[in-house]
Each structure stands twice: as structure tokens, then as C-alpha cells.
Amino acid sequence: MAGATSGVAPVRVLVVDDEANQRTALASMIQAWGYETVTAGNGAEALDKLQTFSADVMVTDLMMPVMDGAELLRKLQGQPGAPAAIVLTAFGSLEMALQMVHDLGAYWFLEKPLQPTALKLLLQRAGNQRKLASYTQRLERRLSSAGVLGRLTGRSAAMQEVFSAIRQVAPTRATVLITGESGTGKELAARAIHELSPRRDGPFVAINCAALPDTLIESELFGHEKGAFTGALERRRGCFELAHDGTLLLDEIGEMPLATQSKLLRVLEDHKVRRLGAPREVDVDVRVLASTNRPLEDSIKRNAFREDLFFRLNVFQISLPPLRSRTEDIPLLCEAMIIELNARHQCKVTGVDAEASEVLAAHDWPGNARELRNLLERAVILAGEGPILPAHLPFGAKAAAAHPVSTDEDSLTLRVGATVDQAERQLIELTLKATANNKTRAAAMLGISQKTLFNKLKEYGRSDAE
Numbered sequence: 001m002a003g004a005t006s007g008v009a010p011v012r013v014l015v016v017d018d019e020a021n022q023r024t025a026l027a028s029m030i031q032a033w034g035y036e037t038v039t040a041g042n043g044a045e046a047l048d049k050l051q052t053f054s055a056d057v058m059v060t061d062l063m064m065p066v067m068d069g070a071e072l073l074r075k076l077q078g079q080p081g082a083p084a085a086i087v088l089t090a091f092g093s094l095e096m097a098l099q100m101v102h103d104l105g106a107y108w109f110l111e112k113p114l115q116p117t118a119l120k121l122l123l124q125r126a127g128n129q130r131k132l133a134s135y136t137q138r139l140e141r142r143l144s145s146a147g148v149l150g151r152l153t154g155r156s157a158a159m160q161e162v163f164s165a166i167r168q169v170a171p172t173r174a175t176v177l178i179t180g181e182s183g184t185g186k187e188l189a190a191r192a193i194h195e196l197s198p199r200r201d202g203p204f205v206a207i208n209c210a211a212l213p214d215t216l217i218e219s220e221l222f223g224h225e226k227g228a229f230t231g232a233l234e235r236r237r238g239c240f241e242l243a244h245d246g247t248l249l250l251d252e253i254g255e256m257p258l259a260t261q262s263k264l265l266r267v268l269e270d271h272k273v274r275r276l277g278a279p280r281e282v283d284v285d286v287r288v289l290a291s292t293n294r295p296l297e298d299s300i301k302r303n304a305f306r307e308d309l310f311f312r313l314n315v316f317q318i319s320l321p322p323l324r325s326r327t328e329d330i331p332l333l334c335e336a337m338i339i340e341l342n343a344r345h346q347c348k349v350t351g352v353d354a355e356a357s358e359v360l361a362a363h364d365w366p367g368n369a370r371e372l373r374n375l376l377e378r379a380v381i382l383a384g385e386g387p388i389l390p391a392h393l394p395f396g397a398k399a400a401a402a403h404p405v406s407t408d409e410d411s412l413t414l415r416v417g418a419t420v421d422q423a424e425r426q427l428i429e430l431t432l433k434a435t436a437n438n439k440t441r442a443a444a445m446l447g448i449s450q451k452t453l454f455n456k457l458k459e460y461g462r463s464d465a466e
Helices: 020-032 043-050 069-076 094-104 116-145 157-169 186-195 214-222 258-270 296-301 307-313 327-345 354-362 368-383 394-401 420-434 439-446 450-459
Strands: 012-016 036-040 057-061 084-089 108-111 176-179 204-208 247-251 287-292 316-319 348-352 385-388
Touching: 012 020, 012 043, 020 036, 020 057, 020 116, 036 043, 043 057, 043 069, 057 069, 057 116, 069 084, 069 094, 084 094, 084 116, 094 108, 108 116, 116 348, 116 385, 157 186, 157 316, 176 186, 186 204, 186 247, 186 287, 214 258, 258 307, 296 307, 327 348, 327 354, 327 368, 348 354, 348 368, 368 385, 368 439, 420 439, 420 450, 439 450
Parallel strands: 012 036, 012 057, 057 084, 084 108, 176 287, 176 316, 204 247, 247 287, 348 385
Antiparallel strands: none
């Protein structure tokens, strides 16, 4: 059915028309497509019905007695949970219908006499949009009440311990050492500490010690005067001065050169920095956080890290668990990331389907949460709307390919001399057949967008190209 899938509540449609025969026929057709329908004879009656019937979509006539479609939309405009409105317009009222879309927030309009295929498509899209909005609001409420601290997400016992430690140390001035594998969210933990601290209104500055050559790291940390070295064309403040009254994160502190480590230790003890080439020191008030993806104790044994600096940094340690040890957090992580990725890429993905969730849970996640986010970004773009399927996941597609089910009917056979367009059409039609005409899944399997697939179907003159 168009309006309902297994285990999912059907989209609810309110049909508003003053002519009883048209209202009944329209409601019956929409109901036959799988939607739950209720009818009303005018705008006032529609408002009454909406008190007890939470419609996702409203199909309303424009010209009606008592209260017309325009007034109905004005009454609903700005109300939370108002249904997406599809306005039906007779010849001569097209300009008014366009105005209602522009000024009153109607979803779209259709001219009479109705084309059932066009209405069916609009209902599907409006219903998906409404469910996406509801999904996003529901997740945001859940994320705000449980399993989230700043941009860190997780309800597992390991992450709750991390959240507790962050809440304890954030209000203090203590230096914090954050440990964990690459991609576990060490910078997010540092930002959460900053945002929960009295310094939240001050700057948060992060510097990656592994990304800078030895010749530049002291300049980046402490700043320099004009002419202090070749290429120093002007005075520059370092990260300590930039982070004054705020927080400085020294990311991958274990990669810092030994010579710089000794200067850093002095700054931590004296709260003063001297720019390269400067005659005087400058007072700084900075809270220092440090992070590392490797045990500093091993670096100390290899004489690659100063033991006294380690003790100075390791006043309070927070260890972030790898994703493979907290796979129960993957669904919540996916939900939070999908909200962000939908907004970034203007997509309408509503979650991860059950089979794809099993694929994600079985992965060992060597890149941790960062790998999950990158994978989901690709999947959201591929899916475009609706749920993420196994075919949208790189290793999900590989798993499917490892167990192909092929018959003669499923095979692509080309004669010599066939054109590329002919081969492409045959492949598209076979894929649609294999997916029971599920265009979202077919597009993912073909590695093309849904828009491209619909354009191809339109070229082929297929009736389902809408």
C-alpha cells in the first residue's frame, strides 16, 4: 500500500470538500491506496475534526461555504502539528492557490479535474515529509532527555561513566587528559568540558600537535614577533593567547617534540608565555586539556615523552571507549547523526532499517564513531529519503554480493551490437524487477540517485515515472 508499511502506522488524511459525492469518492480512492481517511464538509468542520483526528495530510477544496480553504489554512498557519495541505483548485483560482502555497504554507495544489497519479504522488511526498518532521522532533526530544552530553552520544554504561566524569571535572580548573582510539570523540569530550565549565563564554581553541612540523609548533603555541625567523612577516599571537580566559585542547599531545614539551611544562606551571623573539612574557589564563590516542606511559619508557609533563597533564583522566565495546549505542548515534546529515544535505532519511542495523552492529568499527559518521553520510546521500538499507552501506553491499541469487531471468544478456542505452535500460528494468519495483532500493543497488532513476523511467515512457 502507498500509505502504510508493515509495522508502521498509516499516513492519516483529512479530506475537505463541500460536495458530498466528490468528498466520498475522493476519500474512498485515497483509502484504497492504504491511507486512513476522515472527511469534512467545510473549513469549520475540518477544524473540529482535527481536534480528535491527528491528520498528517489535508486535501482541501478551495471554494467552500462557511469557511473556505484559504481561511482554513490561515487558521492552521503556525500551529504545531498542523497537517501538510494539498489544495484543490478549479479553473480560474490557480493564482489564489499559488498564493496559498507561498503565503499560507500549503504543501502544493492540484487543478480539477484531478489526476489520480499526481494526487497519489503528492500524498506520498507530503506524508513522508510530515513523518520526517515528526521523526526529527521525536528524536530531538529523546536526545535532549537521555544519552546525550554536548555532542557526545551514548546510553551504554561505559559512556554514562564518561558523562559522569565530565560533569564532575568540568566546573573545576583541573587539567584533563583525554585518552581513546582515533575517532572515539576526544575533541567532543573536550568541548563538552568547556561548555559545562565557568569558561563556557570564553574561546575554545584546539591544536593538533601531530599535524604541525617541529619547526612551526612553538610558533603556533606561543606566537612570534615580526622578524623572529625567516617568513615571520608580522607579529602573531599563539594558541595560548588566543585561548585566554577559555580552554585550550592539545590534541595528540604524544606527538609533541621533546624540546617543546619542556617549554609547555613551564607555561603550565607559571601561566606565562613568551612569543618567539619577544623580550617579555605575557600572562595567560587558560585551562589546558590534552588528548592522546596512544598510552603516554609507553612513550615515557621510550624517552619520547617527559614524565613530569605527563604528571602535570594527568591530573584527571577520562578514557573514551571504542565503538566496538559499546555497540548498543549505535542506534542512538545513528539517529543523532542522521538529523545532522539530513540538514546538511537536504535529505529526508527517516532512520536505519532492521536489516541494515544488523549489518552495522556486526561491523568491528576500527575507525570508531568517526567511521560511523562518514559511512552514514554516504548512506544518507545514497538513500535521499526513507530508511537506510543494507545496499546503502559499503560492507552491506559486499555481503549481499557475496551471496548472489541468480537465475536466467535475473541475468543480463546482451547481443553484440547493443547500444549502451539499451544495456542501461535492461539493467535498470531487471533491478526494478528484483526489488519488486522498490525504486529507493533499486537506485541504491544501481549506484545512482532516485532523481536519476525517475528521469530514466520517464525517458522509457513508463507509467511509474512520476
